[in-house]
Amino acid sequence: MEMKRRIGSQILASILVNAIYTMKNYPIMLVWTFLSPFSLLLVIFFVSNGTLLGVGIEGALVMSMVLSGISMQGDLSHLRNDMKLQDMVVSSPTSALIYIVGMAISELVYSAPALTVLGILAVLFIHTTIMGAVQIFLVMALMFAFSIALGFMLSTFSSDVIQSWAFSGIVSTFLSTIPPVYYPITYIPLPYRYIAYLSPTTYAAQIAQNAAGYVSVPAGTVVVDWIVLIGVSILILFIAAKKTRWRER
Amino acid sequence: MKGLVCRNISKRYPTGKVALKSMSLSVESKGIFALIGRNGAGKTTLVRILATQMMPTSGTASIDGIDIIREPGRLRQEIAIVPQEARAIPWLTPMETVYSYLLWRGFESGEAKKRARKALNDVGMGDQADKMNQYLSGGMKRKVLVATVIASEARIIFLDEPTTGLDPISRSDLWKMLAKLKKERFIFLTTHYLDEAEKLADSIAIVEEGKLVASGTIEELRGKVKYPYSIKLLDGNTKVPKVRGKVIKGLDGSIQILTGEDEAYSVSKELIKKGTKFALGPLTLDDIFYSLVRKKIEGDDDGDEEENW
Numbered sequence: 108m109e110m111k112r113r114i115g116s117q118i119l120a121s122i123l124v125n126a127i128y129t130m131k132n133y134p135i136m137l138v139w140t141f142l143s144p145f146s147l148l149l150v151i152f153f154v155s156n157g158t159l160l161g162v163g164i165e166g167a168l169v170m171s172m173v174l175s176g177i178s179m180q181g182d183l184s185h186l187r188n189d190m191k192l193q194d195m196v197v198s199s200p201t202s203a204l205i206y207i208v209g210m211a212i213s214e215l216v217y218s219a220p221a222l223t224v225l226g227i228l229a230v231l232f233i234h235t236t237i238m239g240a241v242q243i244f245l246v247m248a249l250m251f252a253f254s255i256a257l258g259f260m261l262s263t264f265s266s267d268v269i270q271s272w273a274f275s276g277i278v279s280t281f282l283s284t285i286p287p288v289y290y291p292i293t294y295i296p297l298p299y300r301y302i303a304y305l306s307p308t309t310y311a312a313q314i315a316q317n318a319a320g321y322v323s324v325p326a327g328t329v330v331v332d333w334i335v336l337i338g339v340s341i342l343i344l345f346i347a348a349k350k351t352r353w354r355e356r
Numbered sequence: 357m358k359g360l361v362c363r364n365i366s367k368r369y370p371t372g373k374v375a376l377k378s379m380s381l382s383v384e385s386k387g388i389f390a391l392i393g394r395n396g397a398g399k400t401t402l403v404r405i406l407a408t409q410m411m412p413t414s415g416t417a418s419i420d421g422i423d424i425i426r427e428p429g430r431l432r433q434e435i436a437i438v439p440q441e442a443r444a445i446p447w448l449t450p451m452e453t454v455y456s457y458l459l460w461r462g463f464e465s466g467e468a469k470k471r472a473r474k475a476l477n478d479v480g481m482g483d484q485a486d487k488m489n490q491y492l493s494g495g496m497k498r499k500v501l502v503a504t505v506i507a508s509e510a511r512i513i514f515l516d517e518p519t520t521g522l523d524p525i526s527r528s529d530l531w532k533m534l535a536k537l538k539k540e541r542f543i544f545l546t547t548h549y550l551d552e553a554e555k556l557a558d559s560i561a562i563v564e565e566g567k568l569v570a571s572g573t574i575e576e577l578r579g580k581v582k583y584p585y586s587i588k589l590l591d592g593n594t595k596v597p598k599v600r601g602k603v604i605k606g607l608d609g610s611i612q613i614l615t616g617e618d619e620a621y622s623v624s625k626e627l628i629k630k631g632t633k634f635a636l637g638p639l640t641l642d643d644i645f646y647s648l649v650r651k652k653i654e655g656d657d658d659g660d661e662e663e664n665w
């Protein structure tokens with residue numbers, strides 16, 4: 108008795124468990140996920156007397172993509188290690204790819220309220236061309252894929268939620284504290300700027316800031332930025348596909 | 357080939373611990389199969405390997421001809437599991453828990469809702485179905501998890517200690533459910549309740565330190581012990597008749613004589629003549645487990661034992 112299995116259902120399951128039911132049953136999560144991208148934006152806004160508002164909004168958009176992967180790492184690690192949910196899913200018709208796609212969408216659903224508000228602010232305060240907007244969107248999409256792949260892979264390595272906090276801390280320092288996302292990279296004095304270039308987020312920010320006209324970088328540099336960003340993303344996706352422990356060794 | 361077949365499965369964890377040592381096993385893939393063994397014997401390790409969650413270090417296995425190493429995708433269409441340490445997600449209701457599990461199995465939403473509702477009724481959680489899991493008792497949470505696999509269509513079901521933490525009535529309710537379920541499905545369960553294995557299972561395997569000690573029906577296991585009969589003397593002051601067998605003194609002061617069939621017959625005649633109260637019967641799985649697994653019972657706190665030639 109072959110049964111027709113619906114991929115749509117399998118994806119919906121992850122979205123329900125990791126986003127919809129959480130928000131429905133713990134409304135406080137909504138407040139938190141809504142506030143998180145705005146905290147740094149406010150600081151930047153006040154400190155710069157409003158001059159960096161546009162850059163800050165752009166930064167918050169890019170950062171919310173990076174945070175998706177980081178919070179997915181924590182969520183998946185919790186569901187896997189503390190609930191043994193992933194064991195139940197591994198021993199079911201849902202494949203690793205479908206599970207991760209569902210979970211990735213669930214992170215977007217989670218940040219949907221904040222993204223909506225940021226989107227409105229972006230339309231109001233960032234003045235850019237269609238091409239610029241497309242570039243910003245592509246950078247966001249790439250950062251999302253990158254951080255989701257990284258988050259999923261790391262979640263399969265942590266054997267306990269405490270360990271996963273350590274992963275989160277390290278990844279978030281690397282991807283969100285060091286890189287100049289909320290302000291132009293020229294604000295960082297030179298020797299330290301090289302440290303920032305170690306993080307892919309820096310390249311993403313540079314592309315986005317250039318696309319909206321907040322910084323002006325030579326066309327060649329933008330091409331290099333894209334190459335680095337796409338290269339690193341492909342590398343991480345490749346490593347994640349190879350190393351992720353869906354079935355333990 | 358039909359059935360569950362393990363061929364020389366070994367598992368060495370990254371820590372160096374060898375949890376399974378060249379385990380070979382062959383059982384029919386129908387009814388209920390119970391795997392019993394002490395803490396750390398390797399039960400969960402074997403279950404996780406068979407349920408395609410973990411690779412063995414060497415060896416292989418197949419279930420109804422589906423190879424667990426080469427065809428995990430195919431096998432995953434057929435199996436469902438409640439892991440030993442699985443927890444019902446606190447921020448979900450029982451209904452949401454079972455429903456979302458069925459979605460992961462690929463059910464259409466309406467069908468998933470119907471099945472979820474029915475399975476929760478079946479495990480006696482119908483009136484709690486829409487409370488959050490975090491407000492349920494430990495045993496109720498366990499039932500919610502069992503409901504997920506009951507609601508599923510999986511033909512092969514792994515239950516790693518499903519009745520731990522259930523009260524006696526809930527446990528026997530679950531037994532009834534499993535007895536019904538096994539008509540269409542193959543249930544692989546592990547348990548520490550030997551009466552449960554004895555009552556429910558069509559076949560049983562005993563593991564100890566990663567090795568198979570024995571497997572078969574309860575009758576077959578009984579055939580593997582030296583003394584398959586038990587005579588229990590309730591009065592500890594009774595003079596124990598001379599007989600080939602083993603004498604075990606229980607904590608409650610009772611005396612148990614393990615012996616062969618002919619000896620059991622003659623001793624009981626003698627006891628009847630003397631008017632001594634006793635209970636005679638074939639060995640329970642408990643007794644079999646003890647005599648197969650525990651090599652050194654003497655000096656242990658469960659009773660004193662001496663060979664009594």
Ligand SMILES: Nc1ncnc2c1ncn2[C@@H]1O[C@H](COP(=O)(O)OP(=O)(O)OP(=O)(O)O)[C@@H](O)[C@H]1O
Nearest residue numbers: 369371373375393394395396397398399400401402
């Ligand atoms: N992830 C792991 N890493 C290292 N060693 C492990 C791991 N899991 C289990 N072990 C070891 O493997 C052995 C078998 O463990 P397993 O969990 O299979 O036992 P079990 O028979 O299920 O026991 P219990 O009845 O307590 O559930 C034990 O010695 C245990 O310490």
Ligand SMILES: [Mg+2]
Nearest residue numbers: 399400401440
């Ligand atoms: Mg176990």
